[in-house]
Structure formats: structure tokens, C-alpha cells
Amino acid sequence: MPRFLKPMDATRGRPPGSLVFVGEQRVESPSIRIIHYDAESIDERELGTLEGVECCREAPAVTWVNVDGLHDVELMGKVRDAFGLHPLVMEDVLDTGQRPKLAEFDGCLALTAKMLRLVPEDDTVHAEQLSLVLGRNWLLTFQELPGDVFDPVRERLRRNRGRIRKLGADYLAYALLDVVMENYLRVLTHLGEHIESLEEVVLLTPTPGILESITGFKMELGYIRKAARPTRDFIQALSHLDTEFVSDDLAPFLRDLYDLSEHVNEAIDAYSAMLSDYIAIYNSNVGNRLNDIMKFLTMFSSIFIPLAFIAGVYGMNFDNIPELHYRYGYFVFWGLIVLVVLGMLRFFRSKGWL
Amino acid sequence: MPRFLKPMDATRGRPPGSLVFVGEQRVESPSIRIIHYDAESIDERELGTLEGVECCREAPAVTWVNVDGLHDVELMGKVRDAFGLHPLVMEDVLDTGQRPKLAEFDGCLALTAKMLRLVPEDDTVHAEQLSLVLGRNWLLTFQELPGDVFDPVRERLRRNRGRIRKLGADYLAYALLDVVMENYLRVLTHLGEHIESLEEVVLLTPTPGILESITGFKMELGYIRKAARPTRDFIQALSHLDTEFVSDDLAPFLRDLYDLSEHVNEAIDAYSAMLSDYIAIYNSNVGNRLNDIMKFLTMFSSIFIPLAFIAGVYGMNFDNIPELHYRYGYFVFWGLIVLVVLGMLRFFRSKGWL
Amino acid sequence: MPRFLKPMDATRGRPPGSLVFVGEQRVESPSIRIIHYDAESIDERELGTLEGVECCREAPAVTWVNVDGLHDVELMGKVRDAFGLHPLVMEDVLDTGQRPKLAEFDGCLALTAKMLRLVPEDDTVHAEQLSLVLGRNWLLTFQELPGDVFDPVRERLRRNRGRIRKLGADYLAYALLDVVMENYLRVLTHLGEHIESLEEVVLLTPTPGILESITGFKMELGYIRKAARPTRDFIQALSHLDTEFVSDDLAPFLRDLYDLSEHVNEAIDAYSAMLSDYIAIYNSNVGNRLNDIMKFLTMFSSIFIPLAFIAGVYGMNFDNIPELHYRYGYFVFWGLIVLVVLGMLRFFRSKGWL
Amino acid sequence: MPRFLKPMDATRGRPPGSLVFVGEQRVESPSIRIIHYDAESIDERELGTLEGVECCREAPAVTWVNVDGLHDVELMGKVRDAFGLHPLVMEDVLDTGQRPKLAEFDGCLALTAKMLRLVPEDDTVHAEQLSLVLGRNWLLTFQELPGDVFDPVRERLRRNRGRIRKLGADYLAYALLDVVMENYLRVLTHLGEHIESLEEVVLLTPTPGILESITGFKMELGYIRKAARPTRDFIQALSHLDTEFVSDDLAPFLRDLYDLSEHVNEAIDAYSAMLSDYIAIYNSNVGNRLNDIMKFLTMFSSIFIPLAFIAGVYGMNFDNIPELHYRYGYFVFWGLIVLVVLGMLRFFRSKGWL
Amino acid sequence: MPRFLKPMDATRGRPPGSLVFVGEQRVESPSIRIIHYDAESIDERELGTLEGVECCREAPAVTWVNVDGLHDVELMGKVRDAFGLHPLVMEDVLDTGQRPKLAEFDGCLALTAKMLRLVPEDDTVHAEQLSLVLGRNWLLTFQELPGDVFDPVRERLRRNRGRIRKLGADYLAYALLDVVMENYLRVLTHLGEHIESLEEVVLLTPTPGILESITGFKMELGYIRKAARPTRDFIQALSHLDTEFVSDDLAPFLRDLYDLSEHVNEAIDAYSAMLSDYIAIYNSNVGNRLNDIMKFLTMFSSIFIPLAFIAGVYGMNFDNIPELHYRYGYFVFWGLIVLVVLGMLRFFRSKGWL
């Protein structure tokens, strides 16, 4: 299956806004976690249905509904109806091949991003689509799979650290995106260590296999760039958006988040440039090595070819070859050999090949 | 005939707006299909003339006129007159070498695109020019050939699924463009599977023929990009257009369509980059292979050349070569040979060639 | 003489706006052709002087004055005075090394373009500078040489075809530029056929000479791009210009012309990219060919070098070489040779060289 | 540790605006230097605490507080409180992996830059993060380490040279940034001397090691570009900022500073282009050298291989080889050898290889 | 000394606006030339001091003060005071490493450019910094060295040719910049002749030395581009500037000058592209040549190696080699040799190597 494109067949030609899950079904049953908080109190529930969510929609406190697993189309329809979402919002949530984007609708802002998570145990990076739908005082987040990078935010909510409990759903959305981008940086730091450790190999002991490693890293960076660049773009757009869903107090935080996302993109570009340099050095090294081999072959054969000729001459069977009958002819032959060798070596030194 | 340019001779120097069909005549006789619908009823007719179309122009219901085959210039003149089109509109419709574009006129919006259609039976992609002319409550579509990607939209119209029957001709135009772009993605998915399957060949068993395949895919992507980029551009322009022919309710749908077209263009770029990487890897592999060959040749000749010299020495006919008369001279010779071989092998290992 | 720059010495340091002809004098005596027309009548004269032109300047009908040949500075001064042109206008007309541009003045719009004309008889492209000076109801065109691409427009004027006789001098200027751009496309179509016919040569039987052809086409495309890109830019500028010399009715025609010029530029870029691909394939082919040659040399010498050694061994003159006296020693030798050859071939197959 | 990314673990997931030092702790204890001045008087103090700083905040004179060393989080908290800074300001100051940027807050402007300092003694460049926080009449500067490029500014303050004592804190900030950018230029001048001295080596005696040098300089320039480009960008932004913290009188100075930063960036690009040219020349030289070696090998073996064959022929043991019994056969053989050699040399000259 | 950067040490850390000459002192004593003119009269003086210049500042006539030589800092201070210039203006004048730029100040416009002058006698190009400071009715020009390209303008002033004496100081500044840009074109024409003469060498008889020439021209073009690009940019800025120092009548002249500067930049880019093409062709030629050499070596050794083996076989000393005793064995041997040679030649032709 192609890496860069989602399988289209499920939605192709359907009415825009139909609910069809486009992706691989990987979760047994979807899980819903609702956190309801204001500056004074917090209430956290984990359930499989949506009972009582509608009331939250109009309450003054903030409600964060997180859904892990997207394949239960019926449940998704209920979420859509409970929060009065435009049909296109839910279509995007269910289509896990979306490029990161921001879309404004009557009643909500919809954000799509890719969430990267480094799993140190097995040295892999987990990637999944994260959708955020931001209303006046509620935030819906949708993930393909259980497991995310939000635990620090949940801890801050529970322990009432920082300003998170005092501010609205927009700040919560910012805090989640901030932690998402921090994890991009963490993944890049990890990838960067691998990449930089290649440098020595490239410079000192280049093997053909290294090209495969370099190409592999290049494709991984390409994948991350495809996620990080439009994310940066929509964060910038978010700063300039004239919308009721984002309060003005968020401005400095969004600018800070934009700087972080710019930093992420610059790091991607820097590592990509580094990999391109590696390839250039590797190719140059291959050229140098070929030169070394050819130099050796040339010098070696150029020394022995005339020697072999001389030996051949005195192996001829002419009746009359005077040298053959000299008393020390054989020893003079060896002297001649030594002279030829010395002469060739001198010539090679003059060429700078030695 | 060049691939990138249409034959110009038919229109060259004619008054702008003349009706001349520029393309290859590939259809027996043009076929016209008219679908007339509103929220309550739908009426579908397939005919060869335009009888009674003019009346639709002013009716409150929506009329979709699709024309397959463009070579009947007289019929085209009638269509132009029936809908009061600017002469340049029809000139563009008839010129199948147009680049995708959007043009505003008094009385209509004209859109030109390329329609790609994957035909799985013979694993080919059919491409033809699609022109859309959008009026207040009517939409004209012109194709070079019968066969298109619109059947899902026709089904939705007939079965009254989604909101298509409730909305106007602008939504119909959007729905058609949406299905066109979805088919770009489908074609790219298919192409991408072919491209990605090349990777293994490039890395493991590169043959000169693979360069031809890579170049072929590059040219196909180049062709699709030439169609997809200006299409994306006019979709964006369409979102910002201040026109009576597109209602405000279409805005979220057009933004969604723009995201899709951006996705298409990113996929094209990603696959192109992949192909460029393949070429770089292939060239590196050629260099590596040359190195391997030279290494082998160098080691092989460097071992045998001195051996041949030694054998030559003892084939000489000097009267006085003491070694020849030793009892075990021949066996000592073989010992010397073994020593030289071992010495050379050791030297090569020190060079890192073994 | 350099291809990209005009000889400057004639104008260098003169007061801006002086009349000096900068170019090569290639015409015997300049010829002037005046076409005076309105919707009802047309009057066409060819002469060497400007008698009676001034009166046309204020008449309601349209006057088109075409001048072939620019070296008669005195005559040019008269034209300037007859139409009251700014001194810089005429300086640009006379300087045939101008880059295409649009300049607004009090009393006129000045346009400079390059006119390309395919001459099929000798398979060449003629290029010359074309200047258009557009007033309220008159248009001046200046060419370096007799011969142009305007005959279809003259025919339309004479036969009163299309809307040309009904509209003003601005539409005439548009019609001329349209036919100029159509001829760019025609030249590119012709060039493109040559370029595409190179593909097979590059893929199948690359010769060093092909690199020269590719470079030659690249330079020709570079030359055309240098003319076509600023032309497209000024056509776009013309669409947005707020000027009395271009009526609003021209807007759709100018947009159509802009699309044509964009098409021209995209074709140039597409063919340039194709040529770059050819070079890359050619270089890869050279590498492959080198590989093939080296593979052959390596296998060939690797088979014969040990054989020659064995023959050398049994050509030695040691007193005591037991094998030499075996009855079938010579035939065993040939058996050994066959074994070595088979072994080497097997080895090469294992390397993938066969 | 990766070169391009800071270690994130300390801040990851903390509430935005928390005080955590992200960097390497390199100073024993932070040192604070306060300069308090107006046109008439100047007062300079160096201390370890912040006693009495708060009062400065509202005084009409200018107060410059410089802090060397960032790891004392408690002290930083006091600075933040004394000047009423937004929490995000201090977070950025403490995170030494920031990209250069400008951020507006209520009550202050925060600028982050990298300070480069050439240390001639050991031919190294010291780099550290410099943060400037500009209030109405005070300026805070934060450095990672003692030692900076500000001594000339301090001298001007002490000796009351130029206009620095007459103008406000904004001019002081400008003066510091100016001296920072001048030191970029100084570092580049120094780097440039090294780079330009490579040219001769590349052209005349290229060694594989030179590729490593070139790559090293490329990475250093890449590092400086990563600091210099966003710095230029924020200097431009500063010129256009509508803020109470920068007076209008600063405009020409900021434009001058922008020109300097543009000059710095152009120098980086020029040197980078120079290094790329070096690599291209080096690779071409490798190709030339390979050609020279192959030419020699080819000519040398092509001369001796037929000679060896001829000698081999007359070493054969056929009963009946008439030449062997000619009186001067051996000398005719040598004549043949000379003829073959002369013929080969002539052939090589005709090929242009000699 | 680095080519791309000025030595900074003289100004580093000084108060912005201090008068320090940054450059090489190359003139004995500065010379001042004052031309004072209006439509009726002209007065030209050459002197070493500034006596009586102040009065000109307010006169209705135009005053042009040209200063050759910048190292007399005291004199420069007097000029500054006489015309009331902002300190930064004079700092830029004295710093000859400025990049071309335009700066607005109260009381004047300051322009910095590089002046190129082709000296045909010794086939070199002289480059120096030219500063123009434009007031209401006066123009100051500063050069590093005597000798410039302004003589045609001086002649026009003296002979009252064109409109120069009738217009103000702004037209004079335009006329000088126009003649400066014309000389860029003249230098490029000259350089272009050299560059184009390389083409034949590259295609027909490439030598390693040519790479050095190409690189040299590339660096010269890079130097000119560094001067020409920002000059074009400030000419464009000048056209759009809302300033009292440039009258509206200058608009068409500035547009014409902008076109000229765009032409200069396009010529630089075109020649740079040409040089890049040369390098690509040169590298391809090196590859072709290597191929030719390898083909020859391979064919030559592949023909002789089996021959030598056959001769070796019949040089063996086996007791029992029947062929040796055939009557015509030796002649059959030669027949075999001929067959082998013909077979090899046929094989090579089948490979396309002959």
C-alpha cells in the first residue's frame, strides 16, 4: 500500500459529509474520556457512551471529550449531533489521511494534525491523526488509537498547576498542540542522534549499505515535514483568525507556539540538508576510492608488464641470441629488472601517485 | 506529435471567439444528456439535439446539460446561443489543449479542467478535457469523449441522497469537481503502488532498464502536475470570488475541496521527490558496482601478474641459471608462488579491499 | 558578438531620449503601411513618407501605422512629432535589444515584444523586435524587417470578419499580440517535435554528439523564455492597468491572452525539464556503458590471466618438473584449463555479472 | 548530543511559562551588572543580588541590567517579578535553544539572538544565546556565560561618546545589536580567510581530506545562517513595529542595522556558494585524475601487450619455425619491437592522449 | 584578505555615525569638482577646499559637488556640516564595503552603488563605490578614486544638450545612475564575449584548465550580481518613493532606468546559466573520454590476451605435445591467431564498440 496516500475507495463519490471511516480499524471498541473542569473543581469520567454530554455544551465550565478509536460510525454520528457539528467536520475526523489543516465552521473550529510519539522501549515512533474540534467552552479530540502525549496536560489539570484551570477551552487546545509540537522536537532530537552518528561512518568507512540508511532517514524526515509544515501554517493562521472561539489573551501563547513549530521545521530542514551532504560526501568518497584502486592497479601492472616482456625475450628460441651465452647474463638480467623497477617508481613519484 | 502542445494550425490567426474544434475528432456523433431536477422531482433525457433547452434557462429548477463530443461545430453554436455565452467561452471549450483555468463572464463562470479516469481492466488512465460553464441555475459540462467519473453524482441525484437535490447548480459544479479531484487521488494511489514497488529493484538489483521506468513515471507525474496545479489554483480563486454564481453556503465545501486539491499536489511532489531519490540511489549503485568490479580486477591481476613474471623468469634460456638445476627447484618455485599469493592477500586486507 | 546583449556603444552616455538606432541596419529603405478603418470602410496605403498622417490622429476612425525598418532616424523623428510621443518611447523603439515591457506615458501606451516567426521553407525561426505604441484611436507598430505574422489580422480587417472593425485601436493591439503569442506556441510545437525525437536516441543509442544538440535546444528555449516571460508579465499588467487607452470591454480578451501566454511559458518550462532529464539519462547511460565495458574487461582478463600463468609454469626450464614427462600431461593440462574456465564463469554468475 | 536541537526533557509538558533552565549549567554563580545613566551622570554596579533594582524601573534615567549565567532559577524569578514580565518571556530567556525572534508583550519587547565572538588567542568562535528585554526606560540582557562583545558600548557610555547617553533604552538596545552584528561580520571575515585559502588547494593539490574541511566550513556557515537569517528578519520587523518601546528617532539607525544584517546574510550565502563551487571543482578534478591514470595505464599496457605476444611467439617449441634459424632473426625481432612501439605512439598522438 | 567582506576593525564598536574611513587609502589628496548650473549658465570649478559651497545650498540653480578620495576625514566632516547631513549618511559614504542601498533622511536622500568601468587598454574592469547624496537643488557624489564614467554627462551639461540643464538635481542623479547602469551592460557585453568564446573549447577540446576559467568567470559574475541586484531593487524603490527630493516628472525616466537594471540582472543570470551548462558539458565530456579510453584498453587487451595464451601453450615443455611436431604447425598457429582476432573484432562490433 502506498505510504503517502490513503485508500480512497470507501469515500470516493459519496455525498460530501457522509460518515464513512477511512483508515484501518485497529481498536476493539472506542473509548471516551470526559474531563469537566473549572477553576474550582474537576470531574473525570471514562465511558463507552455519550450519556449526559449534551448538557455540558452550554455549561459555563470547560468540557474536554477525548475519543480513542474512530470506526464506530454510529457513535460518531451521535457525537456530531450532540455538539451540532457541520457534516464536513466529522468527515475529516474519520478520514485519517487528511493533511493538517484548520477549518472554520458555524459553531466550531476544526483542527487536524498528526501526533508523533516516541516509544523508547522499542525505539519506534508512533504516528496517528489527531483531530481537535473547538467550541465555545468545549473541546473534542479524536484519536485513531489509545495512547497519546497528553498525560502532562492531564496532570496539570488534575493538580491545578499553571493557569490551565483558570482559562477556557481555547487554552486547553493550545496546551495540547504545544505538547504535540514538543513531541515533534523530541522525535527529531532522537532521529538527529541517529543521523549525526552516521557522519563518522560516511567520512571514514563508507559502505554501500549506508546509502540505504541515509535514504531511509530522508524519507522519515520527508514524512515528518509533510505533517509539520502545514501544522506550522495553520498555527500561524490561528494567530490571525478573527473568531469567537479564540480569546485575545491567547495571542502571546500562540506566537510562542508558532516559534516552536518554526523551530521544528528548521530542524527538519537542517537534518535534511545534513543527509544531502552525507550523500555528496559518500559519492565523492566512492570516486576517491575508485581513484586509489586504479592508481594501485596502474602502478602494479606498469611495473610488472615490462619485466614480463624482458623475461619473455630471453625465453625465445632464436638460434642466435648472444646474451644468453654470457657467463653472468642471468645476473645482468636481474640487475636490469631492478633498474626498471626503480625507474618506474621514480616516474610514479614524479606523477604524484606515490 | 508533441505531447505538451496542442496543434495550433486550426485556430491560428482566426478572430478570437471563432468556433473551430481544436483536437482529434474521436466520437461518431455528439450525445447530449439533460438532467433537470429540484428537491421534489428529477427528469433525465438523453438526446442528439437541444430541443426545449432554452426554457430551462430561466426555470427555478436546476438543469445540467452534459455534452460528450465536441466536433459538431454547428451544435456548439446552438448551445452557445441557447445559453447566451460569450464567444470566448465556446472557443475555450472547443480547444482541448487548454490549461485548467477559471474565467468570469457576464452571465456565466467558465471552468476548464482535465479529468483523469483509471480504467482498471487495462491498467490505463484516460485523460480528457472537461469544461464546466456555470450559470444561475444551470450547468453545462463538455467532454471530448463518452465515459466519465460522474456516475456517483448521478446516482446521488437520482436517489436524492445527501443535500445535492436541495441545493443549486453551484453545488452540482462543486460535487463534480470534488469527484474529479478524488479520481486524481485514485490515479495517484495506483501510480504510487507502481512507483513504490520500484524501490526494492533500485536498492537490490538495479538494471539499466529501470532508469527508463523511472523517467516514464516522472513524465507521467509531470503531466498530472501540469493539470493539478492550475486546478488547485482556480479552486482557491473560486473560494475568494465575489460572484453571483456561487452562493455563500458553498464556502466550507470549497475549502474542503481546496484541501483535497492541495493533498493531490503534495502527493505528486512527494512521488516526484521519491523518483529523484531513486535516480540518485541508482547512480550511486552504479558507482559502487564499478568499484566492486575494479576491486576484483585489480586484486586478481595483481596476484597473477607477478606469478606470471616468475614463471617467465624460469622459462628463460640463459646458459647459466643455477636455480634450474637444483633438485627441488620446481617445488621451491611453488612455495614462492604460495608466499607471493599470501603476501598479496594480506596487503589487500590491509587496504580494506577484502 | 554576444548573444544576450545588444551593442551599447551607439547610445552610451547620450541624453536619455536621443534618437539613435541601436541594432543592425538590415533594410534598404523603411516602408510604411497605413490602414485606416471603421465599421463601414477601410483604406489601405503603402508609402515611404508620412503625408497626411497627422490628421488621422484626431479622426474617429482607427488608424494603424506599421513601419518596417528603423534606421531612418529622420523619419522616426517625424513619426514622433506627428503623434506627439515622449522622447523615451522612440528611444525604446529604436533600441532593438530591449527586454519586453509595457510603459505608460501621457498620450500613449508603449509595448515592446519579440516576434517569432517559423519559416517552414528553411526550418528556421525569424526573431525581431516588435514595438506597439497605442494612442486613443491609433496604433503604431515598428518592426526591424519586412515580414511578420500579422497577415491573418489584415485579412480579418479587409474582409470585416469577427468584431475587429467594430472595436477600437486597443482591440487591434490585442489582436496583434494574440497572433504573436500564437506564433510562439507554433514555434514551440515545432521545436518540441525536434526535442521529443531526441528521446529515443538518448535512451537507445546515445552518442557524445547528442549532448551538443541538447545544449543547443536548451539555449534556444532560454532565448525564447527571455522573451516570453516578461511578455506574459506585461500582459498581466495590462489587464490591471487603469488607463484611458484600454477599454473595459477588452478585459475578457486580455485574460484569454494571459492564459495563452501562461501556456507558452509552461510549455517552455516543460520542454526545458525534458531536456534536463535527457542529460541526466545520458550521463547515467555513460556510467552504465562504462560498467559494461569494465565488466567485460574484468571477466575476460580474469579468465585468461590464470591460464597464461599455467602455460608459463610448464614453459619453465627446471631440470626436474615431473608433470612434463607424464604421458598425457599435455592433455591433463587442457583439462585443467577447462576446469579453471568453468570455475571462473560460475564465479561471475554468482557475482551477477553474467 | 545533536547539534541542532536542544535537549527538551526538562520542559516537555510543563505549563507554558514555567521557569526551568534548559541548557548546560556552565557558570559558578550568576553575576549581575547594573548601569544606571542619563546625559549627566552614570553609575555602574556589579553584584550578586537585585537589591534596589525595582526603583529603577520607574526612574527617568536609563537602567541596563546585564545577567551572566541563567541557572539560578530563583534569581530569575525575582528579576521577572521586579520588572513585571510575562511568564513566557522568562521561559524563552532560560531556554538557550531558542531561534532568534522578537516578541511583543504588555510592558516589554523581548528579543532573542545568538552572540558570536571571535577569540583570536585560540582561533575559536564562542557562541551563546543573548536575550534582550526592553522596557520603557530599562533594558535587561541575559547571557549564558561571562564575556561578551559589549565593551565598546560600555566605553561609550562611560566616556559619554556619541549620542548614547542622550537617548533612551531603545537606542542602547540598538547599539548592542549593532555591535553583535558587527561581530558576525568579523567572524565571517575570519572564516572567509580560511575558506579562500582552500581555493588554491582545491585547484592545485586536491586531497581527499579537503572534502572534510569543506564540509566542516559548510556546516559552520549553516549554523551561522540559522542564527543570522531570523535575526535579520526580526530587525526588519522591529523597524515596522508600532510600539511604545521604540521611539521614531531610531528609524534611520534601525534601517542601517538592517542593511548590516542583510550584508551579513549575503556574505554567508556568498561563502556557501564558494564552498559548493569548491566541491564541484574537486569532483571534476577527481574525474580528471582518473582519466589521467587510465590514459597512462592504457597506453602503457597497449604498448607492451603486443611486444609480449611477439616474444611469446618466438618462445614456442614448434619443430619448424623458420625465423628462429635466421642469422639475424633476433636482431630483426628487436627492429620489429621498435616499429610496433613507434606505431603505437603515433596512434596515441592521433587520439590526443599524448 | 577576503574578497566579499570589508575589513571591519576600524569601525567596530564605534558610536554609529562616527567618521572613520573604512577602505584602502589610495589617493594622494582628495579633489573636489563643483559644477553649478541652470538653464542659462554653467560654472565649473576644481578645488581642494569647500570655500563658498554653503551658499549654493539655498540657491535656485543646481550644484553638483563631486569628491574623489575619501580618506580626509576632516574634509568629510566639513562637507557633512556644510550640507547638514545626518551622521549615518557620512558613515556610509566612508565605508566602501557597503551593499548598494537607498536611505531616506531628513534633508536628503542617500544612494550607494558600485561603479564598474571597463578600461580597454589593459582589458580590466575598475570597480569602486559611488555614493550619491541628493538634496533639494544639490547633488553630492563621492568616489574612492579619480576616474569615472560621467564624462558624457559632463559634456551634456557643458554643451547644454538634451533637457539636463532645464531640470533639477534629481534628473542629474538619474542621469548619473543611467550612465552607471549602461556601463554595467558594457562590462557584461565584454565579459560575455570572453564567456561565449569558451563554448567551442568546452565542446571540442576540453582541458582541465578550462574549469578554472569557468570558475573565474562565475565568481566575477557573482561579484557583479552582488552589486547589480540591490541596485535594481533600490531603483524600483526610488520609483515608488513619496519624497520631496524626486519630482513627478522623473517617473518615466526612472521606469526606463529600472528596465535597464532588470536587463542587466537578466544578462548576469543568463551568463551564469551558460557557465553552469559549460560545467555540465565538461563533466559529461570527461565521462565520455574515460569511456573511450576504457573501450580501447578493453578491446586491445581482449585481443592480445588470448593470443599470448596460445603462444604460451606452445612454449610449454611437455614431452608429448603432438602439434609441435606437425610440419605446418607453426603456420596453422598463425591461422588460428588470425581467426581469433577476426572473431574478437566481430564480437566488438556486435557490442557497438567499433
Ligand SMILES: [Mg+2]
Ligand atoms: Mg469528498
Ligand SMILES: [Mg+2]
Ligand atoms: Mg474533507
Ligand SMILES: [Mg+2]
Ligand atoms: Mg498529505
Ligand SMILES: [Mg+2]
Ligand atoms: Mg530510533
Ligand SMILES: [Mg+2]
Ligand atoms: Mg492515540
Ligand SMILES: [Mg+2]
Ligand atoms: Mg505542505
Ligand SMILES: [Mg+2]
Ligand atoms: Mg486566439
Ligand SMILES: [Mg+2]
Ligand atoms: Mg482561449
Ligand SMILES: [Mg+2]
Ligand atoms: Mg498547459
Ligand SMILES: [Mg+2]
Ligand atoms: Mg498502472
Ligand SMILES: [Mg+2]
Ligand atoms: Mg468523457
Ligand SMILES: [Mg+2]
Ligand atoms: Mg501551472
Ligand SMILES: [Mg+2]
Ligand atoms: Mg539611456
Ligand SMILES: [Mg+2]
Ligand atoms: Mg530605454
Ligand SMILES: [Mg+2]
Ligand atoms: Mg533581455
Ligand SMILES: [Mg+2]
Ligand atoms: Mg527546426
